[in-house]
Every structure is written in structure tokens, then in C-alpha cells.
Amino acid sequence: MNATDSRLVDLVRPYRLRVAAAIGCAALAAAGMGGYAFLAGPALRALVQGDSLDVGPMLSKLLPAGAVAALSSGILGSLPFLLVAAGLVKAAASAGFNVLLPGAVAEAAADLRKLVFARLLRADPGFFQTHPTGDLVSRFTGDIAAAEGAAGEVAVTLVRDLSQAVALVVVCAIIDVRLMVAAVVVVPGTLVPVRRFGERLRRIGKEQHEAQGEVARRAEQAITGHRIVQAYGGEAHEGRRFAAASERLLGVMRRSLLVRGAFTPFMEILGVVGLAAAIAWAGRAVVSGELPPEAVVSFAAAALMLYQPLKALGNLGQQLAQLRAAVGRAFELLDAPDAVHDAPDAIELPSPSEVRLEGVSVRYGERDVLRDVSLVFRAGETVALVGESGAGKSTIAGLLLRFVEPSAGRVSFDGVDLRRGTLRSLRSHVGYVPQDTIVFADTVRANLSCGAPVSDEAMRLAATEANAHLWIDRLPGGLDGELAQGGGNLSGGERQRLGIARALARQARVLVLDEATSALDAENDALLQEAFSRAMAGDRIGIVISHRLASVRGVDRVVVLEQGRVVEEGTPDELLRAGGRFARLWELQAAA
Ligand SMILES: Nc1ncnc2c1ncn2[C@@H]1O[C@H](COP(=O)(O)OP(=O)(O)O)[C@@H](O)[C@H]1O
Ligand SMILES: [Mg+2]
Incomplete structure (x- = not known):
């Protein structure tokens, strides 16, 4: 039992009562099966002989004479009764087993699915960068x-096939212990070549x-x-x-073809040799009066029925390996690094009138992707990065969403470190x-709210501000209109305005x-620019990230980053006049 196994057991634990009931059913069904074998003789x-319709004679060696006589006279020893009884028990118990055990497995799998999904929803954004979506x-x-x-x-193998094997071996032992020992050695022996063939x-x-x-x-x-050929x-x-x-x-x-062709005759020869050996040995016991002939028939029936469950048990190792591999991969997802979480005493953060980065560095592995960055964003101001x-x-x-955490320095809302908030x-x-x-x-509504309680009024207002109402109003159903995954039924500009309306x-x-705005054509850009300027109005803190400088011409302040450092900061006009990096980039883009 390794770590994977014990986690697997934990998953099944809530359903242990059902599993226990399934084991009970399997035991009963196996007993019924053993009954069939026992009654065959x-x-x-x-x-053939037509002398008695009961099991008495078969048990004459095992039970005292009085008990045998009682069985022969009562219904409990009657063959038709016993056959029906075995059949009823086996049918009812099998039905119970077939519902209970797969049901418990399905429930545990559903639990695992929910656990993994919840974990993925919380996973570190870095995890998604290193794991391609398709792979996940x-x-x-x-x-x-x-x-x-x-x-x-x-x-199923562990419970059903194991109980069947045990029941059949018990039947064999009741009939004749020495024969049983011989069968337990011989029957699995025949499985070896079968498995070899299978592997081949x-x-x-x-x-x-x-x-x-x-x-x-x-x-x-x-x-x-x-053409080339x-x-x-x-x-x-x-x-x-x-x-x-x-x-x-x-x-x-x-x-x-050769392997397949050789397989059947090989098995047949194996079977015939086995049968001949059994007849030679058991036949002598019958002739000498040591064993009643019906006992040999029952024994043979049990031994033959033993073949299938033993074969299944022989495959158990391989099945277990497959289970461990698959469930291990699922557990790997479950172990995806957790994103930042709330401190135990986390507080509600205020709606900020000032966002501050103080000496912030961000490190991925060995590399600092931000180095000692200090910036202030104030309400009513739009800043371009x-x-x-x-x-x-x-x-x-x-950093502002805590998708990443600073490795040094701090980010704060009105002086409160973001790490202190929920x-x-x-x-x-x-x-x-x-x-x-x-x-x-x-729906458009769900796409705009993402599950948050947002009033229709706020949604309409947001859509109008973002110029998204133009297409939402055209959509059949309006806010209740359905969107396709990936926005296949929307143009790039419409999608982008949906994104702004959502925000x-x-x-x-x-x-x-x-x-x-990076991927948009000029026409869409006009609607979007308008949406932007409206979005950035009022006392919001606007942060616009762009490598297209034309789209940041109207902002209050520009911050130029280079290799994780702030290298310039000022109004667009100041920076253009200063003739530094911003001005150089501007000229390059204007020329392009
Ligand atoms: N999860 C990550 N793991 C490792 N490196 C990352 C990760 N995310 C971003 N980076 C690296 O950090 C640097 C800055 O990335 P980013 O902030 O996305 O740059 P920009 O938005 O300016 O193009 C890049 O070199 C990028 O490769
Ligand atoms: Mg980027």
C-alpha cells in the first residue's frame, strides 16, 4: 500500500457501507455458484440412475447416517428445491452486487472529479502557464x-472473482481435500501459458x-x-x-495468424491431458468405492468453474497497475500548486483611492522579472504601462490581482498590504x-456578471459605457441571449467590448x-477608444497596458518599463520632449 493507494482508500471511505454490502452480496452469489457446482453431480x-432425487448419497461419507436419511426424506435434501434455492440466492445477490459496487465506484469518481475541478479553479496561474490547456x-x-x-x-475482480474462487475451492474441499489440493496446483498452472499467449x-x-x-x-x-513524385x-x-x-x-x-492458430489446439490438448489425468486418478477412487461418482462430477464442475475467476485474479496485478497510473495522474492535478490563499485573519480590503507598489520585485525561478519597482496609481488618473x-x-x-506575489517589497491599497486582505x-x-x-x-448576463450579484441596471449601464449595447441589443434575447464558447458568434471588437463591459x-x-486594444483594426478601435475613455473617466484608477503608443497618447501619465525596471515616468508630452526611450519608441512606431 503506497501513498496513492491510501488516498484511493480515502476516496472510497464514505461509501464503505455500500462496499461492505456489496461484499456480502458477492459472498452470497458465490455461495449460490458453489451450490450449482455441488449439485451438478x-x-x-x-x-442416469433414477434412484434418488436428493443429495443424501453424495454426503454419505461426510455426515452421520441419521442426517443423511433425514436429508433424503425431507425437502431440504431435494435436488429441484436446492437448485432453485441456489439460483434464487445467486440471482438476487448478483443483482445487488451489480448495483452496489459500480455505484460506489461511480460516486467516488464523481467526488474525485469535483475535487480536481475545485482545485483547478484555485490553481496558481503559473501552473496553467506550464500546463497546456489541452493537456489539462x-x-x-x-x-x-x-x-x-x-x-x-x-x-469487481477483488470482490466477485475472489469470493467465487473461495466458494468453489471450499466446494472442492468438501468433496475431497486431496483432489482439491491437486486442482489448486494444476488449474492456476494452466493459466501461465494462457497469459503468455495473451502477452504475445x-x-x-x-x-x-x-x-x-x-x-x-x-x-x-x-x-x-x-506532383513531385x-x-x-x-x-x-x-x-x-x-x-x-x-x-x-x-x-x-x-x-x-500463427500464434492465434496455435492457441486453440494447445489449450485443447492441455484440457484433454488434464481430463485424462483426472479420470485416471478420480476414476480409481470411484472404482475402489472411496468416492461416490457424483462427487467426481461435482468436483469437475467446480474445478471448471474455477477457471474464470482465477483467470481474472491473474490479471489483477495488471489492472491494479493501470488503476494506480490513472488515479496517480488525477492526483497530480489534485496536487497542483495552490494559488495564493487568504491569511487566517484576512480583512476586507477597502475600495482604494491609491494603489502603491513599493520596492516590488517578482522572481520566477532564478530570474527577477520585476526589480525594485515603485509606483503610485491615484483615483481619477489613468496611467499607461x-x-x-x-x-x-x-x-x-x-500583482494587482494577486495572481503573482512580490518576492520583495509590497503592494498596497490605501496603505493596506494586499496580503492582509481577502x-x-x-x-x-x-x-x-x-x-x-x-x-x-x-448568456450575456452570465458572461457579464461571472456569477457575481450584479443588477440588470448596472449591467445595461456597463454595456452602454463599453459600447457593447450596440451588439447586445441586436442579439435575440438581449441580456438573456446565449453566446458560444470562445465567442464564435462575436467579432473581435464585440468580444473586446464585452470584456470591458464585464470589468x-x-x-x-x-x-x-x-x-x-492590441489586436484590433482601426474601425473597431474607434468604438473601443471611446469605451476606454469613458471607462477611465470619473474617480477610477485606470491602468492601460499597451505596446501601441498611439493608444496611450491621451493618458495622464506614462510609465516605461524595461527588463523589469521602471526607466521613465511622466506625461506623454514630457516624455516626448525629453527625447528618451518613450520618444524613440514613438518615432519607431510612427515610422512603421
Ligand atoms: N509564470 C511564469 N514563469 C516564468 N516566467 C514568467 C512567468 N510569467 C511571466 N514570465 C516571464 O516574465 C517576464 C515578464 O513577463 P510579462 O510581465 O508578461 O511581460 P509583458 O507583459 O511586458 O510582455 C517575461 O520574460 C516572461 O517570460
Ligand atoms: Mg503582457
Whole structure:
């Protein structure tokens, strides 16, 4: 039992009663199965000899004569009654098992899914940068489903097949202990070659898959490249390469047929030899009167029925390995680094009239991406952060939302260190508009509020300020209109104005626009510029991040960043006159 296993057990613990009931059902069903095997001999004897319709004679060696006589006369020893009883018990218990155990596994998987999802929602933004979205999504859906499937198989094998095996071995032991010992040695022995064959077939299957892929690739290349093949006379060459791939596939197929063809006769010979050995041995016991013949039949039935559960138990190791791998990958997601969390005594942060960075550095691994940055943003002021890509502009936006934490220095709202406040209160004061507006497959209303309680009035106002009402009003359903995931039914400008409206609907004091205008054409830009200027009006703290200087011409103050440092600060006019970095960048962009 390793760490993964014990976490797995923790997941199942809430459903332990159900699992216990399932184990009970499995035991009953296995007892019913053992009953079938036990009754097979007496049933055959009754049909062939027609002397007694009860189990008495079979038990004559095991029970005192009085008990045998009682069984023979009463209904409890009657074969038809016992068969029906075994059948009813097995059917009812199997039904219970089939509902209870997979149900418990499904519940545990649903819990895991919820846990992982909740964790992903809280994960460190850095985690998402290092894990591609597609990878996370396929892990989230694929690994948990794989874990659920493997857990179901392991649970069924462990509970059902193990109880069946135990019940059948017990039946064998009741009939004859020495025979049972022989069977327990011989039956699993036959599983070894079966598994060897299975592994061989799997390997060949993989090779076959590869060879087929190679044939398809060759054909595809020659077909798509037919102009070059023909123009350069490459037909013979391509033909040879295709023939080689095709020959390899044929070789794999030949081996596959041989292995498959040999398997059935091999098993048959194994079976016949086993049967002959059993007849030689058990037959002698019957002839000498040591064993009643029906006991041998019952024994053979039990031994044959033992084959399937033993085979399943033989695969348990592999199933367990699959389960551990899948669930381990799901747990890895569960262990995604937690984003910043609230201090135990966190307070509600005020809506700031001043945001201050004091000697802030941000470090990723060995590298400082911000170095000793001190800045003040005041209410009623719009500040542009400019600088080349990688200068650290978005990192400053991240600091204001606590997506990143300073490695030195502090960020404060009206003098209160952000780390002392709750994340919820902090983020309620910040409207954040990234470069690409995320659109959820939901209503416009839900896209604007993101689940926060925002009145329709505030939403309409925000939409109008952001010039988003122009398209929202056209949408069937207005605020209740449905948007497609990714905003497929919106233009780039419409998406961007939705993003601004979303930020405004919060009625947040601080507004951060991170490259929100970068990807737009001139026409959209006009509507957006208007939305901007309105958004930045009043006593908001506006922060505009852009590498397009034309769009920051009208701001109150410009901060130029270079390699994580503030290198210039002033009004646009001051900086243009000063002829420093801003002025140089301006000239470069004007010329372009
Ligand atoms: N999670 C991260 N891990 C490591 N490096 C990062 C991470 N996020 C950003 N960086 C690096 O920090 C530097 C500044 O990034 P950023 O603030 O996004 O720059 P800008 O927005 O000015 O283009 C870049 O060199 C970037 O590669
Ligand atoms: Mg950026």
C-alpha cells in the first residue's frame, strides 16, 4: 500500500457501507455458484440412475447416517428445491452486487472529479502557464474516466472473482481435500501459458498497428506529393518504399495468424491431458468405492468453474497497475500548486483611492522579472504601462490581482498590504480586461456578471459605457441571449467590448486593461477608444497596458518599463520632449 493507494482508500471511505454490502452480496452469489457446482453431480446421477432425487448419497461419507436419511426424506435434501434455492440466492445477490459496487465506484469518481475541478479553479496561474490547456482538459476527462474504469475492474475482480474462487475451492474441499489440493496446483498452472499467449498477442497487435500506420503514411505521402513524385520520376522509388512497408505488415500478420492458430489446439490438448489425468486418478477412487461418482462430477464442475475467476485474479496485478497510473495522474492535478490563499485573519480590503507598489520585485525561478519597482496609481488618473514584450507589464497587472506575489517589497491599497486582505475583496475592486476576452458558453448576463450579484441596471449601464449595447441589443434575447464558447458568434471588437463591459459591471475602482486594444483594426478601435475613455473617466484608477503608443497618447501619465525596471515616468508630452526611450519608441512606431 503506497501513498496513492491510501488516498484511493480515502476516496472510497464514505461509501464503505455500500462496499461492505456489496461484499456480502458477492459472498452470497458465490455461495449460490458453489451450490450449482455441488449439485451438478447428484443431478447427473439422478438422471442416469433414477434412484434418488436428493443429495443424501453424495454426503454419505461426510455426515452421520441419521442426517443423511433425514436429508433424503425431507425437502431440504431435494435436488429441484436446492437448485432453485441456489439460483434464487445467486440471482438476487448478483443483482445487488451489480448495483452496489459500480455505484460506489461511480460516486467516488464523481467526488474525485469535483475535487480536481475545485482545485483547478484555485490553481496558481503559473501552473496553467506550464500546463497546456489541452493537456489539462484531456487529463481531467481522460484520466478520471480511465481511473473510474480501472477501479471498477479492480473492485469487481477483488470482490466477485475472489469470493467465487473461495466458494468453489471450499466446494472442492468438501468433496475431497486431496483432489482439491491437486486442482489448486494444476488449474492456476494452466493459466501461465494462457497469459503468455495473451502477452504475445498484445505485442503483435502493437506491431501490427505500427506497420499499418507506416503503410498508410507511405501511401498518403506519395498521394499528396504526386506532383513531385511524377515530375522527378520517383514512382519506382516510392513503389519500392511502399512494398517494403507492406511486406513488414504482412510479416506481422503471418506471425499473428500463427500464434492465434496455435492457441486453440494447445489449450485443447492441455484440457484433454488434464481430463485424462483426472479420470485416471478420480476414476480409481470411484472404482475402489472411496468416492461416490457424483462427487467426481461435482468436483469437475467446480474445478471448471474455477477457471474464470482465477483467470481474472491473474490479471489483477495488471489492472491494479493501470488503476494506480490513472488515479496517480488525477492526483497530480489534485496536487497542483495552490494559488495564493487568504491569511487566517484576512480583512476586507477597502475600495482604494491609491494603489502603491513599493520596492516590488517578482522572481520566477532564478530570474527577477520585476526589480525594485515603485509606483503610485491615484483615483481619477489613468496611467499607461508601456515597454517591449517581456518587460514585465502583465506581471504588474498580475500583482494587482494577486495572481503573482512580490518576492520583495509590497503592494498596497490605501496603505493596506494586499496580503492582509481577502482575495475576494481585493478582486471585487479590480476590473481586469486581458488581451483576449474569454467568452463562456452562457448568456450575456452570465458572461457579464461571472456569477457575481450584479443588477440588470448596472449591467445595461456597463454595456452602454463599453459600447457593447450596440451588439447586445441586436442579439435575440438581449441580456438573456446565449453566446458560444470562445465567442464564435462575436467579432473581435464585440468580444473586446464585452470584456470591458464585464470589468465595468463590477463597478470596480481599479480598471486594468492589458493589451486590450492590441489586436484590433482601426474601425473597431474607434468604438473601443471611446469605451476606454469613458471607462477611465470619473474617480477610477485606470491602468492601460499597451505596446501601441498611439493608444496611450491621451493618458495622464506614462510609465516605461524595461527588463523589469521602471526607466521613465511622466506625461506623454514630457516624455516626448525629453527625447528618451518613450520618444524613440514613438518615432519607431510612427515610422512603421
Ligand atoms: N509564470 C511564469 N514563469 C516564468 N516566467 C514568467 C512567468 N510569467 C511571466 N514570465 C516571464 O516574465 C517576464 C515578464 O513577463 P510579462 O510581465 O508578461 O511581460 P509583458 O507583459 O511586458 O510582455 C517575461 O520574460 C516572461 O517570460
Ligand atoms: Mg503582457
